[in-house]
Amino acid sequence: LSSYVSATDADQREMLEAIGAGSIDELFASIPPSLRLETNGLSPGRSEQEVYNELRALAARNASTEDELSFLGGGMYDHYVPALIDSIISRSEFLTPYTPYQPEISQGGLQAMFEYQTAICELTGLDVSNASVYEGPSAVAAAAYVAKLHHGRARLVVSEGVHPHSRETLRTLAHPWGMEVVEAPLREGITSFEGLDADVSAVIVQQPNFLGAVEDLASLAGAARAAGALTICACDPLPLALLKAPGECGVDIAVGEGQTLGNRLDFGGPSFGFFASTAELMRRLPGRIAGQTRDADDRRGFVLTLQTREQHIRREKATSNICTAQALNALAGVIYLSWLGRRGIVELAELMLQRTAYARERLSGLDGVSLLHEQPVVREFAVRLDAPVDRVIDRCLADGVNPGLSLGPLGYEEGLLVAITEQRTAVDIDRLADVLGAAVAAERSAVVTWPNSGAVSGTQGAEL
Amino acid sequence: VAQASYPEELIYHSEHDWARVDGDQATFGITWYAQDQLGEVVFFDPPKVGATVSKDQPYAEVESVKAVSDVIAPLSGEIVSVNETLSDKPESINDDPYGEGWLVRVKLSDPSETESLMDASSYEATLS
Numbered sequence: 001l002s003s004y005v006s007a008t009d010a011d012q013r014e015m016l017e018a019i020g021a022g023s024i025d026e027l028f029a030s031i032p033p034s035l036r037l038e039t040n041g042l043s044p045g046r047s048e049q050e051v052y053n054e055l056r057a058l059a060a061r062n063a064s065t066e067d068e069l070s071f072l073g074g075g076m077y078d079h080y081v082p083a084l085i086d087s088i089i090s091r092s093e094f095l096t097p098y099t100p101y102q103p104e105i106s107q108g109g110l111q112a113m114f115e116y117q118t119a120i121c122e123l124t125g126l127d128v129s130n131a132s133v134y135e136g137p138s139a140v141a142a143a144a145y146v147a148k149l150h151h152g153r154a155r156l157v158v159s160e161g162v163h164p165h166s167r168e169t170l171r172t173l174a175h176p177w178g179m180e181v182v183e184a185p186l187r188e189g190i191t192s193f194e195g196l197d198a199d200v201s202a203v204i205v206q207q208p209n210f211l212g213a214v215e216d217l218a219s220l221a222g223a224a225r226a227a228g229a230l231t232i233c234a235c236d237p238l239p240l241a242l243l244k245a246p247g248e249c250g251v252d253i254a255v256g257e258g259q260t261l262g263n264r265l266d267f268g269g270p271s272f273g274f275f276a277s278t279a280e281l282m283r284r285l286p287g288r289i290a291g292q293t294r295d296a297d298d299r300r301g302f303v304l305t306l307q308t309r310e311q312h313i314r315r316e317k318a319t320s321n322i323c324t325a326q327a328l329n330a331l332a333g334v335i336y337l338s339w340l341g342r343r344g345i346v347e348l349a350e351l352m353l354q355r356t357a358y359a360r361e362r363l364s365g366l367d368g369v370s371l372l373h374e375q376p377v378v379r380e381f382a383v384r385l386d387a388p389v390d391r392v393i394d395r396c397l398a399d400g401v402n403p404g405l406s407l408g409p410l411g412y413e414e415g416l417l418v419a420i421t422e423q424r425t426a427v428d429i430d431r432l433a434d435v436l437g438a439a440v441a442a443e444r445s446a447v448v449t450w451p452n453s454g455a456v457s458g459t460q461g462a463e464l
Numbered sequence: 465v466a467q468a469s470y471p472e473e474l475i476y477h478s479e480h481d482w483a484r485v486d487g488d489q490a491t492f493g494i495t496w497y498a499q500d501q502l503g504e505v506v507f508f509d510p511p512k513v514g515a516t517v518s519k520d521q522p523y524a525e526v527e528s529v530k531a532v533s534d535v536i537a538p539l540s541g542e543i544v545s546v547n548e549t550l551s552d553k554p555e556s557i558n559d560d561p562y563g564e565g566w567l568v569r570v571k572l573s574d575p576s577e578t579e580s581l582m583d584a585s586s587y588e589a590t591l592s
Contacts, residue, residue, distance in 0.1 A: 283507065283509075308507075308527065308532065313527070313531055313532050314531070314532045315531065315532075317532070317534075
């Protein structure tokens with residue numbers, strides 16, 4: 001029976017009679033009172049309508065990027081998602097199936113995977129892509145595991161420019177592999193490696209890095225290669241339309257968060273991760289790879305061509321178990337890329353580049369705001385504030401502007417990380433500059449003039 | 465090879481491996497029965513030259529269209545060469561398991577271990 005159909009009083013009486021118990025209390029008499037669920041403190045049951053209204057009120061306390069002017073980024077970004085995507089991924093052939101254990105029967109699904117892989121290979125400049133993994137941070141850790149499989153070296157060197165969540169995931173997973181994770185510092189906003197030696201399995205960098213700076217991937221990969229280590233790069237896929245492809249810079253494995261490709265923010269997920277490598281590492285890839293072939297009648301067809309680490313191939317020795325989960329999100333990714341097209345993705349990236357440059361110039365021109373680094377950026381940049389960052393953010397939020405992400409709590413120098421997408425216009429950026437400038441000025445005057453200024457509120461005075 | 469065959473000059477391990485002993489070295493491979501059970505072999509993942517292998521322990525993997533399987537060392541020693549041609553033609557393991565489909569050549573560390581292996585007729589008797 002469904003949980004919507006409860007046992008009536010008559011049903012309960014009938015069941016109690018059948019087993020010879022006089023009441024519900026008698027039925028549970030053998031359970032000591034101290035172990036029973038104390039229900040007296042709970043509110044009585046409420047109607048569905050009441051519960052709906054309460055949950056709706058709770059949900060209304062969330063702010064979405066459609067309600068406030070948001071410059072939040074830091075790994076997930078507010079890009080426009082065309083209606084086309086929902087229209088296609090909602091088709092039941094894509095929406096409902098579990099991973100088929102006779103995959104070749106789902107030619108459409110395999111073709112979508114194949115086209116997705118092709119798009120990822122073109123973006124990353126690498127030979128092989130798998131059919132997607134769960135999300136960005138676990139993709140970084142999975143890439144490190146490929147390095148471990150490739151040569152048994154014990155140390156991973158990860159740049160501080162890699163997303164803090166990815167580094168945390170990496171440390172969590174690498175520890176039981178018996179691998180040591182060492183962090184390489186950022187100097188003037190970009191990664192600097194020193195003393196790479198023959199114990200280093202892989203170096204892990206991010207492009208652009210967490211502070212928005214474009215890394216010199218070719219020279220980082222060159223340093224890794226000289227030490228015999230692999231280079232793993234976590235990439236933001238849209239800036240890759242303008243930047244030199246990781247594969248052309250000597251990167252061995254490119255991974256990343258796929259949210260920006262046609263997936264909404266959705267409170268942090270689900271999204272997907274992408275994973276591409278050189279042909280040399282092909283057999284070490286986690287998950288599945290779809291391939292194109294010809295059938296017995298010489299017709300074009302698709303197969304799952306390689307899945308070397310999965311449980312149905314390796315049984316108890318499996319080292320990867322990527323299931324259905326993100327295939328639909330990856331499908332949204334390939335639809336988005338097809339919708340943009342070769343020219344569209346470049347135009348989108350150029351638009352972000354121009355607006356980010358404008359925003360960086362506007363913000364760094366404000367009193368009490370300066371650039372945290374001066375490296376080239378594409379879609380995101382970091383500034384220092386001459387005022388407490390969290391208070392400045394609160395002031396901006398009160399004016400309906402979310403100015404960006406506070407960097408201090410993530411282990412960086414205190415500052416603000418500001419992200420720009422095609423959804424933020426020049427007018428929006430001007431508004432950000434006005435609101436941020438006013439907020440910084442207000443906090444600076446609050447710090448400087450208190451307690452003599454009557455302009456400071458009692459709350460702030462008390463905290464000072 | 466369509467027909468089962470178990471050459472007399474080889475010695476056999478119960479995990480369906482053969483060894484061709486030649487002085488203090490031996491060549492290893494998998495038997496006709498093993499390749500038949502695996503089906504079409506698509507990849508051989510060899511050990512590194514210089515690696516140590518121990519009798520009864522896995523030293524390499526073969527991947528068929530059905531599954532990845534360990535290859536068990538019939539004898540102990542050190543890898544002196546691996547069959548490089550298998551990277552392009554892994555199907556040699558199916559087509560010619562005792563010839564072109566050999567896997568590795570090993571310098572034996574304990575030649576007396578050969579005494580515990582089976583001859584062709586004893587091995588073939590275990591298959592029925």
